[in-house]
Amino acid sequence: MKSELRKPKAEPNPNSEVRSGPRGGFGIRDSGFGHGSAFGFRLSVFVLVLASMVFVIEAAARPPNILLIVSDDQGYPDLGCIGTKPVLTPTLDRLAAEGVRATSYYVTWPACTPSRGSVLTGRYPQRNGLYDMVRNDLVNYGHRYGAEEYAVSPEMTLGLDPRELTLGDVLKKAGYRTGVVGKWDMGQAKRYLPLQRGFDFFYGHGNNGIDYYTHERYGVPSLFRGNERTEADKGTYATDLFKREALRFIRESGDKPWFLYLPFNAPHGASSFAKDTPEPKTGAKTAKRPPGEGVQVPEKYAALYRDKVKEERLARYFGAVTCMDEAIGEIVAHLKQQGQGENTLIIFHSDNGGSGNGGNAPLRGGKSTMFEGGLRSPFIAWWPGKLPAGKVTDEFLTALELLPTFAAIAGAKLDPKVKLDGFDLLPVLRGEKKSPRTEMFWQRRGDQAARVGNWKWVSSARGGGLYDLSTDLGEERDLAKEKPDLAARLKARFDAWRAEMDASEPRGPFRDY
Secondary structure, eight states, X not given: OOOOOOOOOOOOOTTSEEEEOGGGOEEEEOOSOOTTSHHHHHHXXXXXXXXXXXXXXXXXXXXXXEEEEEESSOOTTOSGGGOSSOOOOHHHHHHHXXXXXXXXXXXXXSSHHHHHHHHHHSSOHHHHSOOSOOOOGGGGGTOOOOHHHHHTSHHHHOOSOTTSOOHHHHHHHTTOEEEEEEEOOSOSSGGGSGGGTTOSEEEEESSSOOOTTTOEETTEEOEEETTEEOOTTTTSOHHHHHHHHHHHHHHHHTTSOEEEEEEOOTTSOEEEEOTTOOOOOTTOSSOOOOOEEEOOOOHHHHTTTTTTOSXXXXXXXXXXXXXXXXXXXXXXXXXXXXXXXXXXXXXXXXXXXXXXXXXXXXXXXXXXXXXXXXHEEEEEEEOBTTBOTTEEEOOOEEGGGHHHHHHHHHTOOOOTTSOOOOOOOHHHHTTSSOOOOOEEEEEETTXXXXXXXXXXXXXXXXXXXXXXXXXXXXXXXXXXXXXXXXXXXXXHHHHHHHHHHHHSOOOTTTSOO
């Protein structure tokens, strides 16, 4: 906001000659005062006060910083403040206590790539075109890619359609410095990487996942700085690297407003073969999926849980969450130390339901399923003085709301020709209005789901039915036979949504056009 300051009338200097000024006013003709005179002192003070006022006005008008943190495969109950698991997340718990926690927040797909594509575009996966995984499935059977083969594989040739506008595009045009640190997952060919998608800074990996220490994906070096692969940090734990680079981005942004997308790869399992994985036999009739390495974490974090859980994999999973929480804590502490805390909106959520986390109770299912455990995510928003402290809301919200929200607080102009599927959620988080969202739809190949009001309809290979989420959050009681007309109405709403998606302008990489 610009403020016009009216210059006060100068008082006559006793050593000056008063004369008539233009338009009948008065002017002062200097008759020889110096810096040591009373007038000179008052003038110096006035200039300093004026400069201070301008600084304060500019600071007040400066758009807020935005920090979007996304964890990987972290389940709905996997926060200490939920209280159902022994996981330690003191930083996230404190952000929730000082901000808003949402309990009915959904992602758009029950696994990585399409979910993250919606975060970046504000559009359903079926509208932006990235409605399945960008992944080399042969690693499921122990296949090791050579450099030439990998160069033409799906992970190198597919990605988010270059015509799609991202959060980076929107906020950069609004005057923000934009950065990505962590798991990009929108494609690795140069045209798909962040520096070509509206971001000024990138350090991370472009594919689904990596080994936390080698930063390879099943043997393929996968860490980027900018547009170039790098192995300079090989051997350092990925979460520590992402913390380091997030702090670097914030420091280098100086006084310019910034947006940092910080998608950790934790607590996702490492994308590496177990050390005893044999080479697949040539001509074998049956391909067997080799064991994965699982979640990797520094020993001190896993040790926190070995007397609390029976399984080593859970100790490592919880340890990875705690390590990530500690990294977030250092970033928040830096913001506060630099006086940026009150002018920074922080939003945290997971990309999909939990996997390898000991379950998502009270929710049914987990990652890759259409049940609540695959689609409902933990969510925290923190903005001191702008959002209420200690508020828990059960309003119906989704990841589709993020782009419109960030655009609103940044004062960004949105392209009216781009159809967005969400809205500004800040008034809802403040308690000023109810969520305008009344329905949400999901599709993962043959699996389908719809939520309309508090009713949920699921049709999938893993089961389905009609559920009343207001009384049956665990989706245990199928009411489809008792209420066939209601089930048919929800399916009809899904079909109408699907028809809208099919009628939208086609986008790659999967759609046939």
